[in-house]
Amino acid sequence: MANPLDDPLYYLHNFRQVLLWLGQRYADLLDPDEQHFIQHFDSLPQASQALLVRMVMRKGMHFRASKLNYVEVGCTHAATAPLVQLGWVDEHSPLTFETLFALLQKGEVLAVFKPWIEQPKANKADWLEALAAQFTELRSFTQWCPQTTDTLYSLTVMDLCDRLRLMFFGNLHQDWSEFVLADLGIYTYEKVEFCAESRGLRSRDDVHGYLFLHGCQQAFEAGLALDEVLAHIATLHTDNPWLEKRRAKLLFQIGQYCERSAELDLAEQIYRQCAYPGARSRLIRVLERREDYAQAMALACTAQQAPESAAEQQHLLRVLPRLRRKLGEPALPKTKPRPVxxxxxxxxxxxxxxxxxxxxxxxxxxxxxxxxxxxxxxxxxxxxxxxxxxxxxxxxxxxxxxxxxxxxxxxxxxxxxxxxxxxxxxxxxxxxxxxxxxxxxxxxxxxxxxxxxxxxxxxxxxxxxxxxxxxxxxxxxxxxxxxxxxxxxxxxxxxxxxxxxxxxxxxxxxxxxxxxxxxxxxxxxxxxxxxxxxxxxxxxxxxxxxxx
Known part of the structure; x- marks a missing residue:
């Protein structure tokens, strides 16, 4: 049996498969830009299609022409021209200094910015902070490096392609490598019949909601002020239970972070509005840490009437005797664990x-x-x-x-x-x-x-x-x-x-x-x-x- 990866355009065939799948199953969810992309992709020369997919499947959105060498594509500049004409690739994208710095090698940084570098023999990373403070404007690649013979191509459709990937997989943690791993036989998946209702995202609002929560997650992980993140999360309105679970999970993670940071007031506020499994147990812990034993006891007794899981029941068996002691209540007879x-x-x-x-x-x-x-x-x-x-x-x-x-x-x-x-x-x-x-x-x-x-x-x-x-x-x-x-x-x-x-x-x-x-x-x-x-x-x- 032939190896699919023997075909140098295997990745392009996989990308076309995704577009075909989306056109058949998600046509009603696609916005005008996505529809335009799918329609015009097929009309591109094969070399242009291949180069675009190569860039989409790589990290980042800025690519130097000298780094885009693919035998099956041929001349990079010729393959890029139709993409530039469609506006899917930009040759003059404005760059911050930090972005430029990541694209240049040490010798290139030294050649362009030598007058501003105090220690030429230091590591490249040691120059960044001082140089970035001096160069705060946006410039294109050729404006930053007027002597270069290289060209920088910047993808303008990466966000669009990420949305297509989201609709296909129903998540953003799976990527295009899934096809390669399956083609190599590293992963084999059960073949399941897909019914008409089998879609990860049911409406355009679901797409927006997922991307919205993904942005909130990234903002939280990047260290944005928690009150801003929480206020942003609260603005999401959705009738999708799956998205509500994602929101609840994110709130739970923020609540745990607040606990670790001893921001107990905020942790309590978060857990009170969080429906994620375990949030009630965390709230009891927070109330106990704040020495609000009466509220902690009341909530624990309520939970004891209908524990949400064996884990919560186990937690209650530990916390209730402790709370009774702190409130001066008589101890209850202990239940001995089964001998092991x-x-x-x-x-x-x-x-x-x-x-x-x-x-x-x-x-x-x-x-x-x-x-x-x-x-x-x-x-x-x-x-x-x-x-x-x-x-x-x-x-x-x-x-x-x-x-x-x-x-x-x-x-x-x-x-x-x-x-x-x-x-x-x-x-x-x-x-x-x-x-x-x-x-x-x-x-x-x-x-x-x-x-x-x-x-x-x-x-x-x-x-x-x-x-x-x-x-x-x-x-x-x-x-x-x-x-x-x-x-x-x-x-x-x-x-x-x-x-x-x-x-x-x-x-x-x-x-x-x-x-x-x-x-x-x-x-x-x-x-x-x-x-x-x-x-x-x-x-x-x-x-x-x-x-x-």
Whole structure:
């Protein structure tokens, strides 16, 4: 089979594919400039198309002609002329000194600005601050460097192409390299049927809303005054639940930053208006830090009536006794945690590159009782293989481009509800031996295809067969049901190791803690869960033995 990358214009074919896809699925969302771009792109000479796409797929928006050397494009100046005529490339774009400085090599900066450079032998970066203070005006490249024979081409359609990329992917964190990675076979994606309603962005307002929040995120990360950022965020009006979740997540991140910066008044204000999971727990923490124990207690008691997650419930079990003490209220009887089997090991110090988990694995593993380092990978993978059809069901709003690792609504509150019948059919197989055949078949048929649950680099024939032989179907069902209760929280925190006894068809999970390490909250929740359903789990505490 021919390698698509053997074609020197592979990237142009990919870009054309995006434009065709957008023309077919997003025609009603395109503004006049975007429509004009798509219509006129096809009429360009192939060399001009190729050069434009090369620039779009590179970093930045300013490119020196001397750096644009592509065999398949030929003469850069000839290929650029039609782009300049359309206004998509500018030869005279005004540049700040900082922008120019990044485009020039050290010798070029020295040649142009030598009279203003006090230490010619210093590093290039050492000159920037002093020179920038002296040259504050905007000039074109040739005005800054009148002796140059080079030409600077500046893209004027980068923002437009970013909007097209946003509409295609439904996000801005994926870029054009997705095509290359897929062409190389590095990433393989499940082929899903796209229905007419399968679009990441449903209206032009959604496009504007996403870009608006992206700009707010960039402003926050750039250090803009928080009151300005928050005021800006508050001006967004949208009826799109997905965008509201993005807004809530951004507010949550700003609230956490305020906590770390001890701006507790502002953190409290943010958390009170934030619907992101965990915001209520953070607000309780902030109220406690501000010594407003009465309000913290009132909010904690309200949360206790209907915890939003196991994580919040765990937090409340810690904070409520503390608040009662601070308010002078009598202590409530403590609920003892379920006892967990403990294993203490004194092991020889390992080589520097060997983790404590691998040390325990090597120590405990026996030919008839192998130990595997699986952490979260095994249970998630078995779930992903058994429930593949439910996870990749082509429901509206779940899949809208060919490069999705999983459904877009994976972490939505109604993810399970929308697929309840499909998951029920998968779980029904756990009542007999059908689930084993399904998992084996999916393992063979779907090998290497991207999934939000399956860890292909972990799985092997041996591990899969031992797991299917030793893990009771009832335990699998308990794990899988817990995953669906809160995918974001419950897919992590599982014990590090698993040991199988294939002859007896039994197993135990082992959480490993090295010297000075302690159990994290999500690990404690999993241990409690395993204890509730009488699943064999051990916490192994390791200390390094003194040399003899």
């Amino acid at each position: 089997t403990r294993l203490d090991l004194a092991l020889a110090p390992p080589d520097e590159l060997m983790s404590v988990e691998y040390c325990v694995q090597a120590h405990l593993s026996e030919p008839d009782a192998p130990v595997h380092y699986v952490e979260n990978g095994l249970i998630n993978s078995l779930f992903g293989l058994l429930c593949w059809e439910a996870i990749f069901a082509p429901l509206p709003g779940s899949f809208f481009h060919p490069f999705q690792r999983g459904p877009a609504d994976l972490h939505s509150e109604d993810f399970h509800q929308r697929r309840a019948a499909l998951f029920a059919a998968c779980f029904e197989q756990l009542r007999d031996e059908r689930y084993k055949a399904t998992i084996r078949q999916r393992y063979a048929d779907k090998w290497g295809i991207q999934s939000p649950f399956v860890f292909w680099n972990l799985l092997s024939d041996e591990l899969l067969e031992q797991a299917l032989a030793c893990l009771p179907a009832e335990h699998l069902r308990y794990w899988f049901e817990r995953l669906l209760l809160d995918i974001r929280a419950n897919r992590a925190g599982m014990p590090d190791l698993i040991q199988f006894w294939p002859a007896e068809k039994t197993y135990r999970m082992i959480e490993v803690k090295g010297p000075g390490d302690r159990l994290q909250d999500n690990q404690l929740r999993w241990l409690e869960f395993c204890g509730e359903y009488q699943m064999p789990v051990t916490v192994c505490y390791v200390r390094w033995a003194e040399p003899a």
